[in-house]
Amino acid sequence: MERAKVSNTAPLKMYSNRKSFIIKLLVVACVIYSCIHMLTNTAVPVIREMQESGRNLAALGSGLDQEQVTDQDVKYVVPIVEPTKVQPSEKPTEKVLATVTVTPKPPPTVLDTVRELTKCVDKPLVPKTQQRGDYWVLYNYITAEKTFKCHESVTYTTHADFSFMDNLVPLLERWQGPISIALHAPGSDFPDTLDSIAYLRDCTSPLVKDFVTFHVYFSTKHVPKEVPKHGSVFTEPYNCSLSPPFVNVSSENMYKAQKKLLYPVNVGRNVARETAQTHFILPSDIELYPSPNIIEKFLAMIAENTGPLLSKNPKVFPLHLFEVSANQIVPETKTVLKEMLANGTALPFHKKLCPGCHSVPKAKEWQNANETEGVHVFHVGKRNGKFIHWEPIFIGTHADPLYDERLSWEGKSDKMTQGYALCVLNYDFLILDNAFLIHKPGIKVYKKDPRRSMLAAKTNQLIKKIIFPELKVLYGIRKGCAV
Template sequence: MRQHGNYWVWHDYIRRKHNFNGNKSITLTTHATYMDLGLLPTLLDRWQAPISLSIYACGSDFDKTIQSLSYLIYCLKQGDLMRRFLSVHLVIDSENIPENLKRFGISFITPPYTCARSAPFEKMRQDLTFWNKKKLTYPVNLLRNVARYNAETYYIMALDLQLVPPPNFVKKFLKFVQTYYILKSYISSPYTSVYCLPTFAHKPHAPLAQTKNQLIQVLKEYSITNPIYNHYELQNEWLSTQNSKDDLRIFSSSSKMNMCVGYISINELEPLYDERCDVESIYDRGANLKAKVLVGLNYTFLILDGAFIIRHSLDSWKSIDLVRMQHKTILKFWLTWYKFYNNFLSLEPEAKRDNLNV
């Protein structure tokens, strides 16, 4: 457990059994409160690769977080997937240390759960959670960064927990990227490129599509037409592109972050999130500081065909009233990041810096 500004971070409260590093897999990094943990089984079923999850667990929410994790591990069929793939990190406000943590210290472990009882996240409302009632800030970018700190693979995919990738994506992507690197085609700057998956809205009663053809059918049958990022024409062009085998390939390349809510990146090279920014949205371009930073650093955004993301539900941590950052604040943060990374790159030896652009 380590202190991080006004928070304590318990790294690897739960440590996955299987070790994954290098380019053997992709780590999905995400964040949540215990109220979001009901989304984990679906994510585990579809991802089946390492997941690094940061959970905000202050005051009495800490106990409910531990109970919810115990329920998922001991009572659901996905418990084995959790043991194999899931690492959990707890983030706690320093002024709201849980009583159990004070009493047990770091020897506190996840106890078995009586499965006849409902899980805490099934019988609670977000407005009744400890952090919500106390009007605490949800430190979204700290949580995102903590999840990334604990990723051990070369590639990561940073998503909010409400976003669901397609099944079998990890194996397909690793095969795809190896082929493209061997052929050295279309990816002129691999170290400053990210691989974007188009994101589509969802309705609660609609099934979760597993292939592109299924996605097209679901969108049509359930009249789901609201595009993420408002790129209606680009979204329709992507949907109309034929890909009967669902092979991964590059649909388009851009210097703008179009249709790029979720993406694969190189963990060690991509800038972290600005932790001063507590309400950064990955859906709203006007409030997406990270997107502005990547564009300012001349990143290339490669939109993939043959894979997609579904926004399974809305972000529960946004259910309380949050103050939107002013445009001037976003611009000020962006300028700080832009100057820092450009100065940082200028310190690299020229030969090494040139290698980053081949």
């Protein structure tokens, strides 16, 4: 039997395979090492760039490695996270350099709160000439230099002819706020009215130019001979060496008296009211001087919005009225007023003329109460019962009923119809505690006037037969309400 042949090539093949495997391992190792080396060299600049970028962003802020972002009134401090230097085998860590903080908005001011509560709308002082029933009206004929947004003040609205304009400066000195005044100026009373306005603006207190807006109206049957256009009324300053027309004027010599015209008091009241820029208004007479600082104190009370102010009923804010003797100084505080009431130099308004017209609920309690800081609601009254013919003067708004323009000053009862509407609409009368009005010094007493008595009788018939039936249709009826 022949012996099998043994091959010498087997060991060589095994050696060759092992050598090839080792070489391949070495190649792979070289590749892995190269990759790791490249990644390591690349990562460090990237991380450094991240660090530098973070620092640069932070430097744009306050210099304290923070970035500040302002959104309206709220300031946010945004945190900047800085990574530490990273070794290839280590995980990055974070270092918080700042936390988020919020600066709260400041609390709302009194005026901000008044605006929010009233939801009022601003109105510009736009001059215009329009017909109003039997009258031509020059609205905003001469405007005040200062204007107001609807929530910024309270406007004193009033009426007069030029013979009463000596009251404007003392009224302004106490009110220190916007005044809207409608002046009746028919025929030849018109140029005297313009001269009176010019004198007050150029020769008296700067408060006149600052705060007073003048409107002028006259009957369509008594149009002046010449009426300057808006904006060109006064072409040169008034000669202050001349006496103003309203000084020592005799009412009998006025055009109105010569033509035996009635004074259309409610036309003036409504014109002055409707043109007021502010939400709150005080419709009053030019001879009634207010206690100082009413505006600021009243708006502060409105902003508090507590107690009776939360009532859902419509509301107005009556002021107590008083008269003082002719030789007395008008009191500025309730404390002084109380002293004058005690010694008889001050009296409730029209006590000797028409005491029922201005009898105020809780009047004795009000007079006995001591003066306090600010202005508050002293008592909530109604126009019924004992006070069924009450004619209050109050701070109200543009939403309140207007005055009937068919009524005249000479015929009396010119505010009674508005009083009835307020009663039927269930108004609350929020009587103020430390605010009051004082008539120009001089106690009024009853004087027999046959012509005025005749006109008053005619007015009563007009109200009874025509106006009152209209009011019942328009406003309805309520038990205890009367004209």
